[in-house]
Amino acid sequence: MGEIYGQDINKKTTAISPASTIKNSKTNPEKSLESATDSTSSLVKKDSTTKKQAFLDGKVKYKAKDYTKIDQKKKHIILYDNAELYYQDVELKSGIILLDYEKDEVYAGRIKDSAGNYTQFPNFKQGANVVEPDSIRFNFKTKKAIIWNSRSDQGEFKIKAALTKKENDSVYFLKGARFTTSKDVDNPExxxxxxxxxxxxxxxxxxGVTNMVIANVPTPIALPFAFFPMSKETSISGILLPSYNDSNTRGFSLQNGGYYFALSDNYDLTVLGDYYTNGSYGMRFESNYAKRYNYRGNVNIRFENLISxxxxxxxxxxxxxYNIQWSHSRDSKANPNASFSASVNLGSSKYFKQSINQVNIGSNLNNTMNSSVSYSRNFVGAGPQSRLSITATHSQNTxxxxxxxxxxxxxxxxxxxxxxxxxxxxKKGFFKNINLQYDLSAKNSISTTDSLFFKPQMFENAKVGLQHSIPLSTNFKLFKYFSASSSLNYKEVWYTKTINKNFDATQGxxxxxxxxxxxxxxxxxxxxxxxxxxxxxxxxxxxxxIQAIRHVMRPSxxxxxxxSFEKYYDTYAADGSGTMLKEYSRFEGGIFGSPSSSNSNSLGFDLSNTIEAKVTDRDSTKTEAKKVMLLNNLNLSTSYDLNANGVRTLAWxxxxxxxxxxxxxxxxxxxFGATLDPYAIDNSGKRINVYNIDNGGSLFRMTSANMTLNYSLSSSDKAKKSDSDQTKRNGGREDDLFGKPNLGNEQKSLFDENEDKGEDTVSEFFHSKLPWDMTFAYSLTYGNNNREKKIIGNSIMISINADLTPKWKTGISTGYDFVQKGVTYTQIRFERDLLSWRMDFNWSPFGTYANWGFFIGIKSGVLSDIKWDKRSTIIR
Structure with a gap:
């Protein structure tokens, strides 16, 4: 009988399920990145009936120029030479890429070329962020990464770090980093x-502790910590550092310091202030606003309390x-039948001449300030179209x-x-061309002085009036070659007040x-x-x-x-006896004038001329003659009074x-222009009814004449772009004949338009060409109204700018007044392009507004407060 023996088998331990393995991996997401292998997951035997986990979470695309090697045992895919890998929002290009699809990690690095030099550096892009390191290790699941010698662009900044740890999509930790706005992050200035x-x-x-390095030399400029804004918005709020100055009459000062508020995408606000130790101070409020396809504008309010x-x-x-400026324009797309615009420049007449802020120096030669605010609307309907406009204007002589x-x-x-x-x-012929229209004009006119501006007395002498006008007109051809027109105009004027003249015996x-x-x-x-x-x-x-000369005359x-409208005239006694009576109209002084007490009956003569020539073109390949304008226009005009007789003289x-x-x-x-008087004058300078030629003179007596000349040219034969927009808004010239404003770090650099042209190239000193531009203006005014034969005005102004080297620019604006016998406002300027930095020097060596200013600072708007701005204070 056989015996059966059984072996004792120990009780098995509970196996770790695959589900729990995945859960544990998620609990410690850094484990797969920091460890070469996962010991727990390698000991676990998976049930053959369990569904296998998918490779990553999506489709992976990859390719390489040399080879692609797949190692099933190590779960690796190796790409070599111009390797590329695409997965979800990740794009990776490098010399070599190793993908570990068991750990969901990828490694990328450089490779050496035949000369032993490293080439094909990794280019890692995730979303909008781009990093160019020496090598990178990235986990697709946790989105974490370790990056060696990374290079990336963030706004105006370029960042390079020896070691970078990517914590998640929004946070990076860097070690051994440098920040710069230079174009070359590996060799920045x-x-x-x-x-x-x-x-x-x-x-x-x-x-943490941050130190500024210039030309690879550490500077004493260091901070225990630093904060650099990287907003992708067009602007961000921040402090605007002031510039330091000193004056013998006002003490030490800080100018143009304040704060910039980026309130929204549609408007902003800049608050700037000046302070002097003797108590003087100034404030500036500047705001820009815009709404796409609707409107845009800006407001500047300036105030200064000056103590000498x-x-x-x-x-x-x-x-x-004080000074107030407002500029507003509306996009025509917003409403094609309505428009609103504003251009306001008003304030104290002496503001630009008395202001001690360096920003306003370029506007001190302005003699007028003008403003206009207007609204217009077209009314379109079945009948005749009509239009309405409302305008407020302001003109101020400083x-x-x-x-x-x-x-x-x-x-x-x-x-x-x-x-x-x-x-x-x-519409053909006399009758069919007869037309009529209706015009309405209403005005509220005010004349005042600077001391009474916007005070109650300003409105006491306001003139109010309304004028209706109905013109009836027609035009037609006469004898085929003549154009004729006739019109009959009816006007009705309404006033809210009139005058009454009488002799006051008490006042005499x-x-x-x-x-x-x-x-x-x-x-x-x-x-x-x-x-x-x-x-x-x-x-x-x-x-x-000269092949031909063409003369076009347009006489008319x-x-x-x-x-006469004598019915609107009354008489008043001009003396106490009441025997001396004079006529007057109660409408005298009205905004639309008063009716005439005598009839007007006159002939007018006008002649315009244009002369041009056809000349042989210097270019021998062109067969067509070239048109050259010899005289753009030459206009002559005069009139003859048909009522002139023995009593009413001086008919011409x-x-x-x-x-x-x-x-x-x-x-x-x-x-050019001139006024020619056919009549002579007596010893007192009064015109008399004697022709000048009959009085021993010439046919005409020149009473006044003027000529202006403007000349602009450059080495490139291109129109020079003005950078004095603020001076123009203040009422000055568009060019720089009055000099350029001293805007410090707010001034737009002359090199801005060249900053994005790539690296600076070394050439043969401009190929023997010196870039330059010149603006020239000359004005001459002659007066001879009373035989004085005097040059009333005679001045010349010139502005020259030149590039001494590709990085050095210089310029001068000056002039001479031959009547006052003195040099006009003169400014000498130098500018140096220091790549990421800008340096400029402005000097007005003499005159009332003598001053100088030196500025050096970083061009980038993010770091515009890193500067040294030293300027002299004008003493007035």
Whole structure:
């Protein structure tokens, strides 16, 4: 009988399920990155019936130029030479790529070329972030990475770090990092060096101890910590550091310091201030706003409280000055039938001349300030179209401090109506061209001075009026070659107040008494004109240098008649006896004038001329002759009073001559004008009814003349772009004949337009060419109204800019007044492009506004506060 023996088998331990393995892996996500193998997962035997985990979470695309090797045992895929790998939002290009699909990790690095040099550096892109390191290790599951010698661009910054740890999609930790705005991050002209960094792409960089390095030399400039904003927005809020100055009369000062508020995508605010130790201070509020396809504009408000010397001294003075600027424009796409615009520049007449802020120096030569705010709307309907416009204007003479304003002017008009045109719409002949329209104009005009501006007294003498106008006109051809027109105009004027003149015995003089209440007058007038065009050509032959000369004349004669409206005139006693009576109209001084007490009956004569030539082109390949303008325009005009008789003399009005032309391929513009009087004058300078030629003189007596000349040219024959926009807004010139404003770090660099052209190239000193540009202006005014034969104005201004080297620029703006016998405002300037930095020096060596300024700073707007800005203070 056989026996059966059994072996004791120990009880098995509980196996670890695959599910728990995955769970544990998620609990410690860094384990797969830090350990070469996972000891727990390698000991686990998976049930053959369990569904296998998918390779990564999506499709992986890869390729390589040399070879692709798959190692099933090690779970590796090796790509060599121009390797590329694409997975989800990750793009990786490198010399060699190793993909461990068991650990969901990838490694990329450089390879050596035949000369032993490293090439094909990794390029890692995830979303919008791009990193170019020496090598990288990345986990697809945890999104963590370790990066060696990474290089990346974040806004205006370029960042390089010896070691970078990517914690997640939004946080990086860097070690041994440098930050710079230089184009070459490996060899920058300056950078900030730090060892510990927390980096949030697109938002911020927070560092530990940070040291500034210039030309690889550490500087004493160091911070215990630093914060660099990396916002992808167009602008961010931040502090604007001031510049330091000193003055003998106001003490030490800080200028243009403040804060920039990036309030939203549509508007911002800059608050700047100046402070002087003697108590003077200034404030500036600047705001820009815009809404795409709707409107854009900016507002500047400036105020200065100026104190000279100290209280108790004889030269002590105190004054307050201000300036307000507003510019607004509306996009035509917003509403094609309505528009609104504003250009405002008002304030103290002496603001730009008395201001001690360096920003305003370039505007101290401006003599006028003008403003205009307007709204217009077209009304489109079945009938005639009409349009409405409301405008407020302001004109201020900073020399006389006289201010003229209209608050507001209203214009309303209805388009022309042709009552005799049939349904076919043909307008031909005298009757079919008869048309009429309606115009309404209302004004509230104010004249005041700078001291009464926006005070109650300013509105006391305001003039208010409203004018209706209905013109009836027609035009037609006469004898085929003549164009004729006739018009009859009816006007009705309404006023809210008139005047009454009478002799006041108590005061012993004539007194004007204001009479409040509605009053109106009505007038009408007739006018007609006849004109033609005459062409004349003088041909010299096709083989001549000047082949032909063409002269175009446009003569015209006009007639105007306005009857007398004596019914609107009264008389007043000019003395106490009451025997001396004078006529006056109660509407005198009105904004739309007053009716005439005598009829007007005159003929007008006008002649315009244009002369051009056909010349042989210097380019022998061109067969067509070249047209050259010899005289762009030459206009003559005068009139004759048909009512002139023995009592009313001086029938002819002075002849006005004006013209203009261009030279040197339209680079030089010349304009001239003169007034020629046919009558002589007596010893007191009064015109008499004797022709000047009959009084022993010439046919005409030149009473005034003027000429202006403007010439701009450059080595590249391109128009020079003005960078004095702020000076123009302040009421100055578009060019730099008045110099350039001293804007410090706010000034746009002359090199800005060249910053994105790549690396600086070394050439043969401009190939023997020196880039330059020049602006030249000359003005001459002659006066001879009373035989003084005097040059009233005679001045010349010039501005020259030149590139001494590819990085050095220089310029000068100056002029000379031959009447005052003195040099005008002069400015000498130098600028140096220091790649990531900019340096400039401005110097006005003499005159009332003598000053100098030196600036050096980083170009980048993010680091614009890293600067040294030293400027002298103007003493006034």
């Amino acid at each position: 300056y950078y900030f060096q730090t060892n510990k960094v927390k980096f949030v792409p697109g938002k911020k960089v927070v560092t 010397s100290e209280r108790g001294y004889p030269d002590y003075s105190k004054q307050k000055i 020399q006389t401090e006289q201010i003229d304003m209209t608050l507001p002017t209203l214009q309303y008009s209805i388009d022309r109506v042709y009552p005799f045109v049939k349904k076919d719409g043909v 003089k004539v007194v004007d008494t204001e009479v409040k209440g509605f009053d109106a007058f009505r007038t009408y007038s007739f006018s007609s004109s006849l004109g033609t065009t005459i062409y004349g050509t003088f041909n010299r032959g096709a083989n001549k240098k 004669i006009s007639y105007g008649y306005t009857p 009005s002075p002849v006005r001559v004006s013209g203009g032309t261009q030279f040197f391929n339209d680079k030089m513009n010349v304009n």
